[in-house]
Amino acid sequence: MTTDRTFKIALTLSLVAHVAIFFKFSQMSLLPKHRSINKVEVTYLQDKYPLPSLESYTQKLPKNSSYQTSSKEIALPPQVEKEPIFKDTKTVPARKPDFSKSRIVAMKKKVSLPSLNTEKITNPDYLNYYQLIREKIKQTAYKNYTRLVNGEVYLSFIILNSGDLKEIRIGGGSSSVNNYLKNVAERSIRESSPFPKFPKDLDYPELSFNVIISFEVE
Numbered sequence: 001m002t003t004d005r006t007f008k009i010a011l012t013l014s015l016v017a018h019v020a021i022f023f024k025f026s027q028m029s030l031l032p033k034h035r036s037i038n039k040v041e042v043t044y045l046q047d048k049y050p051l052p053s054l055e056s057y058t059q060k061l062p063k064n065s066s067y068q069t070s071s072k073e074i075a076l077p078p079q080v081e082k083e084p085i086f087k088d089t090k091t092v093p094a095r096k097p098d099f100s101k102s103r104i105v106a107m108k109k110k111v112s113l114p115s116l117n118t119e120k121i122t123n124p125d126y127l128n129y130y131q132l133i134r135e136k137i138k139q140t141a142y143k144n145y146t147r148l149v150n151g152e153v154y155l156s157f158i159i160l161n162s163g164d165l166k167e168i169r170i171g172g173g174s175s176s177v178n179n180y181l182k183n184v185a186e187r188s189i190r191e192s193s194p195f196p197k198f199p200k201d202l203d204y205p206e207l208s209f210n211v212i213i214s215f216e217v218e
Helices: 002-030 124-144 179-192
Strands: 108-114 149-161 163-171 205-215
Touching: 108 124, 124 179, 124 205, 149 179, 163 179, 179 205
Parallel strands: none
Antiparallel strands: 108 205, 149 163, 149 205
């Protein structure tokens, strides 16, 4: 009996001791640990070699230095008067061309139709109409004549009663004449058409006419 009692007492003490130890460790793990903060001390060392001051870099010039400005005024060189490059010159009036001395050659052209042999014309109405168409051809030929060529062209042509030109041909006596004058003469008659109608007394379906156109340069 004594042995059982002793065993129970020992067991109880052991349990109490274990519980106390467990409780102690549990408190140590739950409580926050306080870390120790080490203070850092900063020490400033005095520089063995002090920096030079600004005054040490400034150089002071001596009072009697040659760089000092002189109080004396510098004399400027005498001014030399320059002669003007462009002197006043008198304006010379422009000469006008003397046309009186120059020779001006002007072409003076002349176009004429030699007069008719009125002895063979017995009808005065025919003669008047003939003179009318001759004057019209002369004016047209004067406009068309533009070259320095002389000569005469003989032409025959037929005019209808209405005044229209029916036919025109150059006479054989003009074969030696310049072709330019032939063309001018023929073109002048064609451009003069239509001519005036025949008067009442000239009751003919058509009439033939002959003209000589003279071209001359004076």
